Every structure is written in C-alpha cells, then in structure tokens.
Amino acid sequence: MALNLIKLCVGCDSVEDLEEWIAFRLDERRRAGEPVEQYHTTRMMPTRGEEILGGGSLYWVIKGNVQCRQRLLEIRPIVDDEGISRCQLVLEPVVVRTEWQPRRAFQGWRYLKADDAPADLGAGRAGLAEMPAKLRQELADLGLL
Template sequence: MSLNLIKLCVGCESVEELEGWIALKLDEKRRAGQPVESFHTTRMVPKRVDELLAGGALYWVIKGGVQCRQRLLDVRPFVDAEGVGRCRLILAPEVIRTEWQPRRPFQGWRYLSPEDAPADLAGSGADDELPLHLRKELTELGLL
C-alpha cells in the first residue's frame, strides 16, 4: 500500500508559481550539464520509504490548503558540506492539481494516508474550471 507526504510550500503564492520555479530549476540544471531531476531537500529522512515509493506523492500546502502534488520517485539520504544529514525527495516534474483541502501550518513534513489525501482535479468534473478562491470558499461551506 502506498503512503504520501505532505509539506508546506514556503514562499509560493500559487500552483502556477511552483510550476514556474520547477521549470526554471530544471532548465538551469539542463544548461549546467547536471542531472535534470526535480527534488526537494529536507532534514529528516522518512523511515517508511518502501511505502512512499509504492506510488506515493508529496502533497504541497500553498496558502493554507493542499492544492497539488508531485509523484515521489526516490528518497536519497546524504550528508551536506557542514556534515548535517539531509534527504532529497526526488519528484516527478509534473505538478498534479488536487481538490483544495484546508491545512494549518506545521513544520517539516508529515505522512499522509491515501484516505486523507485530496482527490486529483483532472477529470473530476466541472469544478476543475472554478477559480481557486471559489473552490476554497465552496469547500469551506461543504458544497464541494
């Protein structure tokens, strides 16, 4: 069974901004001749790696709610230049939009079970076309 992670997307105002940042980083790596892969560095190494890599994703909280996810491809622990243990979460570059789900701020990442994860928006219906502020308000009212 797969397992997911959830993390705040600090400094990002929108899903579009996250997509732009990912595209910029991948382009910089391509031009520098580095491996072209999307990753997020974190201090803590997940212990449930096998479950995460069995189809899990990293769900991003942007502006108070889960709004999108990226598939997890690998988890790579490493030691940085200062000798601190860290971890790279290797992610698929595609950002998949999800239903808006409210989340309070928290530090680091958390495990997120498939039952608690919001559904993907792609192909889920007419609400795909609603602007975020309307989806957010309708979700808070229990109408979506």
C-alpha cells in the same frame, strides 16, 4: 495503498508559481550540465520510505490548502556542504492538481495516508484548474471549494 508525504510549499502563492519554479530549476540544472531532476531537500529522512516509494506522492500545501501533488521517485540520504545529514526527495516534475483540502501550518513534512489524501481533479472538475488562482483562493476562503 501507498503512503504519501505532505509539506508546506513555502514561497509559492499558487500552483502556477510552483510549476514556474520547477521549470526554472530544471532549466538551471540543464544549463549547468547537471542531471535534470527535481528534488526537495529536507532535514529528516522518512523511516517508512518503502511504503512511500510504492506509488506515493508529495502533497503540497499552498496558502492553507492542499492544492497539488507530485509523485515521489526516490528518497536519497545526502550530506550537505556543512557535513549535516539531509534527505533528498526526488520528485516527478509533473504537478497534478488535486481537490483543495484545508490544512493548518506545520513544520517539516508529515505522513499522509491514502485515505486522507485529496482526490486528483478529474475531467469533470478540469475547469477548476483553469480558474484564476486568486478566484480559487477566494472561493476556498468562502468554503466553496
């Protein structure tokens, strides 16, 4: 089974916010003539990269719940403009909604075993993804999601 990463999605209030941000950044890169790819830069390089790239995803925690994931395509070491080593997590720009799973705040990213990862929303729960974000959050706060 693939190993995953989990990370807080700081600055997004909903999955829709994340999708809009991704579309905006891809469009910016397209207009600038840069490679059209989505990546997230982080400070630490995963030591278990081979396990992650064997089908793993980055699960996003939004407003205290894992709500979605993106498949990890590549993990690339870089050096930023200040000479500091960083890591780019190259992501498939497709956001897959998952069942909500409560998570406390943490810094950086963590490994997430496949057995502990929330399931993707299947056809039987597709209506949940169409529900307004505010209503989903209220239901989650009540422990109903």
